[in-house]
Amino acid sequence: MKSFFVFAMVLLFVSGCGFNEPTQEGSFQQDENGTKLMTNANQPVREKKDIDYSTQNPNVDITNSPLNTREDQQQIEQVLAMEKGYWLGSMWTNGKDAWVTVYTSNDLSKRDLKKQEQKLHDKMQAALPRFDLRVKLKRKN
Structure with a gap:
């Protein structure tokens, strides 16, 4: 065995x-x-082509896709244009979540900074109700 x-x-x-x-x-x-x-030396020569991700698959129309955040950023910038001394730093989206970084040149205490961050969050949430926004307000001189 x-x-x-x-x-x-x-x-x-x-x-x-x-x-x-x-x-x-x-x-x-x-x-x-x-x-x-x-x-x-035997590898085929590749032509340099710029990849246009908006037309990558011609069968799918992605102009209103969550991958296109240009209009969302414009709405955030319109909200910030109503406030003086604030500008958009960055905006990231992932599904229904969005992270927004806003910079200010105003000299605010930590308490005022948190209050203003909450005020901006409420205004941005009203402008973009489909996202669960997380707003971060930072001082930049």
Whole structure:
């Protein structure tokens, strides 16, 4: 029984190396004889093209997609234009969540900064109700 087990293990080990046939997809990196790998000189020349992600798949219209946040940023900037001394730093969206960083040149205490941050959050939330906004107000001189 023990010798049969050893024989079976040796058979599995040896046969595992014998069934490794190259596929057509795996052999494209080799030359015509299959003995040498391609070098950099044999690689096809790639044309430099700018990728336009808005037309990547012509079958899908993504103009009103959550990937396009231009209009959302414009609405945030319109809210900030009503307030003096504030400007948009960055805006990130992920699904229904949005993170907005706003900078101010006003000299505010920490308490006033938190109050103004909450005031801006309420105004921005009214302007963009589909997002769960997280507003961060920072001082910038």
